[in-house]
Amino acid sequence: MTTTSVTIEELRALIAGVLETEPEEVTDDAHFVHELDIDSLLMLEVSTRVETAYGVPENAVAASGATTLTELHxxxxxxxxxxxxxxxxxxxxxxxxxxxxxxxxHHAGGSHLLYRGWTEHFPEDWELCLLEAPGRGNLQALPLIDDCDRLVDYFHTAIAPLLDRPFGFFGHSMGALIAYQLTRRLLRQGEPLPTWLGVSAYGAPQGEADAASSPHLMADDELRTWLRSGGGSPPQLLDNDDVWRKFAPMFRSDFKLVDTWTPPRSPEPLPVPLSVFAGVHDKLIGEDRLLAWQALTTNFRGLERYEGDHFYLMNHQQPLAAAITAAMRSAAP
Incomplete structure (x- = not known):
């Protein structure tokens, strides 16, 4: 990786150039959207110029979640x-x-930023470990992984040294599938198992793949409409053609991973306590599929539903964290 240095004054001048304003107008803590009035197109231009100037991977700035000059620096x-x-x-x-x-x-098309701010809601002696799939965030330079087993391999290698104390998995949507498969991998290889497994907004695997819905094969307009119906994706991503073109490959890759995964036939129930979470108004998954997880564990802890859609968890961080903490503690041997 490059070791080129970056100063905050250089960044200030760069952003001021995009905005066609004076550098002193771009203060350190001014919010890009609310105070500097940077819309999605301007942010795309800022991102492109920064990435070109400093040799960082494409989409890295957008995926960083930086909202001020200080955060970007x-x-x-x-x-x-x-x-x-x-x-x-x-x-x-x-x-x-x-x-x-x-x-x-995290979910398909997402990143570890889904869990931004969660740490403060958990016990101080707990360590939260946010897993990020390649092709986004700090892993922008790595190729996307569109196969479930390969992503499980990748994450398994990363977490193996950290399974030396009680641990749990919580996965949302695609993340629930990966958490389930990671647990099955650990069981098959005789490695330490999670104290508890939480699956969110994802139906229990069926005997065969559901061919009725294959988002990765949808035309662009159809896919964007489908994403709107699920909620959670910002309008500036779905409504702006330039922004969409940058992120569409990530969505399609993740959805291909989910769509092409072959569910196990008659899987052995996991000897791990398992809880299910979902939004009351989630249009993407029915209650029957959520409750079907009961057959895949020897210790089903029930289904908890929260007000909201497929991305209900974005508005329920504190109560969800409390539920997860209680579930893990009660499941501990």
């Missing part, structure tokens, strides 16, 4: 000084001796 400084290979593990509050670890897995 900190992100670039960390990217440009990192000498080791990027890791799929993000640990917002690293602990040397955590009482427990909770691994969080």
């Amino acid at each position: 900190a992100f670039l400084a960390s990217k440009l000084t990192r000498e080791t290979s990027p890791s799929p593990l993000i640990r917002p509050r690293p602990l040397s001796e955590p009482a427990a670890r909770l691994f969080l897995l």
Whole structure:
């Protein structure tokens, strides 16, 4: 990776150039959207210029979630000084001796940013480990993975050294599938199992793949309409052709992973306590499929539903964290 340095004044001048304003107008903590009035097209231009100027991967700036000059500078400084290979593990509050670890897995088309701010809602002696699939965030330079088994392999390698104390998995949508398959991998290989498994907004695997819905094969307009119906995807992504073109390959790759995964036939129930979570108004998955998880565990902890759609969890961080904490503690031996 490049070790080019970056100064905040250089970034200030770059952004001011895009906005055709004076550098002093771009203050360190001014919010890009609300105070500098940077819309999606301008943000795309800022991102492109920054990525070109500093040699960082395409889409890295957008995926970073930076909303101020200070945040953008900190992100670039960390990217440009990192000498080791990027890791799929993000640990917002690293602990040397955590009482427990909770691994969080994101949805299709998403990133670890789904779980931004979650750490503050969990016990201080717990370590949250956010798993990020390649092709986004700090892993922009890596190719996308569109096969479930290969992504499970990739994550398994990353988490193996961290299974030395009680741990749990929580996955949302595609992340629920990966969490389930990771647990099956650990069981098959005789490795430590999670204390608890939480699956969110994802139906229990059926005996055969559901051919009725294959988002990765949809035409662009159809796919964007389908994503709108599920909620969670910002309008500036779905309504702006330039932004959509940058992120569409990631969506299609992730949906291909889900659509082409072959469910196991008559799988052995997991000897792991399992809880299911969902939004009351989720149009993408029915209650029968959610309750079908009961057959895939020896210890079904029930279904909890929250007000909202497929991305209900974005508005229920605190109560959901409390439910997860209680579930993991009650499941501990």
